[in-house]
Amino acid sequence: MHISGTLRAAAVAAAGIALLAGCGGSGGGSGGGEARHDDAGARHGTRGARPTPGAAPASGLKRIPDVGERLRSRIPAASRQVLAVYGRDADSAESTVVLWTRRGNTWDRTHSWAAHNGKRGWTTDHREGDKRSPVGVFTLSDAGGVLPDPEPGAGLPYDQSPGYAAPHYWPRTHWHDFDYVIAIDYNRVKGTSPNDPTRPQGQSKGGSIWLHMDHGSGTSGCVSLPKSAMEYLLRTLEPAQHPVVVMGDTAHLGA
Template sequence: MTRQVVAVVADDATAATAVLTTWDHTGTDRFRVHGPIPARIGRNGVGQAGESTAHTPAGVWPLTEAFGTEPAETRLPYRLVTTSDWWVSDVESPYYNTHFSGDPGTCPFDEAAGENLGAAGPAYAHAVVIGYNRDPVVPGAGSAFFLHVTDGRPTAGCVAIPKADLEALLRWLDPAKHPVIEISGRAVPPPSGC
């Protein structure tokens, strides 16, 4: 049963900004923990994601792991990444939409169609993997969706918030509470069900 919800709500489906709020659920009650926090989302808003849409995927997705170029205090499985860590976006690769470790120039996929996590800069100081298109993975349906540190600009489909807010969220997230992210392109009331 989900007992932690990260709600990301844009005013409409075409907006590149949203508001993030986190909620604890205790059976019949819910309590706001963080927010509202201003967030940047895909430059084309919320909708059907894909490799070339720049949409943030609408729906509810699990939050099961995190990574970053800096250490973090979190209960989620956390991977400290370097320039040998990739997120594969090569639709022809069996590693599509997964993490892969390999030195640049040696990877068994098109590195130009992948994201070098350690070379991405301050945005990946910390990031939580959004479980969109992870189980099962559908080639071309979109890859590399994360909740990460904002640079103040719209994203290619991720959700981005200020670093201090993301660090607080990482401390709060608890895999035993089955956290999810709920992304919507229209104003909706806070999540009600668990």
């Protein structure tokens, strides 16, 4: 599915907007809800061991591994695609992302990838500019990016526009961060472009929390994955499967 971004891109250009504040969102200043840029030299947290979610077995599971009752109870009963982001620990930027697919009454591990989250780790009370990713369960409704949706096409509504491009005063390693994005429905309006700056809970709660392309270090609050992972998810996530993301550090996920 494809939504043309031509008119919106033209409006952005006409207004001379600098584009994309932090992990996403159009507009000048910090109106996108995150800091102006990530630190390309940010180091990952090192405490604790990298989780090995669903190590054995990987199919026929009654429950999604390492997700406790508190968050599991918030996964909609209709969801048949759950993207689990297993953060290394509360202050780490390293995580593992696993796509769990429900088949009948059981869950199968469909794919997994190494990933990054907020450079300062995780929080249950995300605030604009805190450089932490929000813990919780969020729907996945809309996608977009600089590039066209990958063949044979994205399942989620896809908004292609040059308006996603990271400004070139950011480090070169970050220029392709938003070639592909999937909006995480935290403090945003579902059914709109990921670049929509509307923040229903107010600006102080941040926003523009996305899945996007990885640049090798922590983000301003988003979750970043390799290009191949983003292409796979864009082709695979389907509105009819009610996809959600459950995300957080090991302790909060397991609570």
